[in-house]
Amino acid sequence: MKAGNKIGIMVCVSALIFGSAVGLKLAGEGTPPDAPAGYDTPTLSENPGSQSHGNGMLADADFGAAQGTFEEEDGVDKGLGPVYNARSCAECHQTPVTGGSSQIAEFRVGHNDRFGNFVSPTIFVKGGSIPNRSLVNDRATCADVQEHAPLTETIRTFRMSLSILGDGFVEAIDDDTLKALSASEKAMSGGRIAGEVIMVPIAESTSGQVRVGRFGWKDQQASLLSFAGDAYLNEQGITSALNPTDTTSICKTTPDIEDQEGDIDEFAAFMRGTKAPPVDGDLFASADAQAGQQIFSKVGCAICHVSSISTTSGTLTIGEYTVPDALKNKTIHPYGDFLLHNIGTGDGIVQNGPQDTANKLRTAPLWGLRTRDRFMHDGLSVTLPNAIGRHRNEASDVIKSYYKLSDRQKSQLLAFLNAL
């Protein structure tokens, strides 16, 4: 079945590249059905008593309870801080529904050593120092521990909040499928484009499991539970069984493991249970958007912004989590490959990958694009033509073809992007 999957993708991607009159559905017989998609989960904290609907993995009541935990604002009594960025997951993962993205950016810094290798800084604060961490938290629970970018850290970048909607399906993609994508990109671009696959540890694994990284701008995680533990500590300053050591003890008043209720499991359950971001049906069906999609494929955007990927058909276990039937054998339309590329926008930061990932970023998945108003990892592009114009290096040939399009074709391409 795995081999079948690979072939499905190859056929689909190459059909798209060569731009014949191909729709998404021509990936061949046996393409699994589309994953459920929709923006129909009300914000429970604002609409108490309303029904929350997931992708079918969890019963509505369980999904709603998990969503409630994702929306819950934590205070110092629950372990917030001492350094943190926001009080709940939903504060940044918010629009248009809980789990989506937002304009909130995070701040990372570092420097290179004399061999050109990235080094995470030690950040000195009034009360002491916070070593070996590229994230600079924007908020603190007491003034003595407020972080600032040290003058020595010449690499500085912002990172936009990502959407987690549909990520249960992304987690359910086999490693082999992502590796096959990377190989097919190479084959289709004469080696110019080759998404990098990195293997990253699964924090909750007791047997040292590693998987192909797929979450975060740097593909730094491969499991939603690992990401949840990491985010609870780094965004909110709350320690858990997976991340038991706080960033700093300065101003800390709560016990070592602050997540006594197992909230990280609830975060993971919510994220796994969400529907995928849906296209805007009317806009997507318009003649301009349909023509724009053909152009998107023809000029080669779809080599990296891959339109269709299928989830596992076999048994897939990540830590103690086994992907349930509701997430298996589904096709998603992420318009991304979850692989790292150098398109000339690299932020110089290394996280879980090797040093050569410093100037690579994960292809931004374009699903849900119409719900965002600032683009690229740094959020510094506020129009789509500007975001497209920043693509270089691996994307040079594709961008050359883009610039050869007529004004009408460019506006059709935009109509397509605005429907996502």
Ligand code: HEC
């Ligand atoms: C201050 C804003 C903020 C808060 C609070 C926050 N996040 Fe995030 N989240 C981000 C940003 C920014 C990224 C991109 C990080 C990166 O890759 O550098 C992200 C990425 C993610 C991703 C990866 C999504 C993907 O598809 O790649 C997951 C999963 C995630 N966050 C889960 C959580 C959970 C769970 C919580 C609550 C414990 C949380 N986040 C709290 C800002 C936030």
Ligand code: HEC
């Ligand atoms: C070589 C791979 C590659 C190709 C080809 C490519 N992209 Fe991208 N694209 C990326 C990467 C990587 C990013 C993220 C870059 C960053 O954040 O700095 C990105 C980001 C974007 C974004 C910003 C999305 C967001 O949510 O911030 C848009 C829009 C986009 N690409 C459109 C296009 C279009 C249109 C084309 C074809 C003309 C194209 N891309 C070709 C890799 C590619």
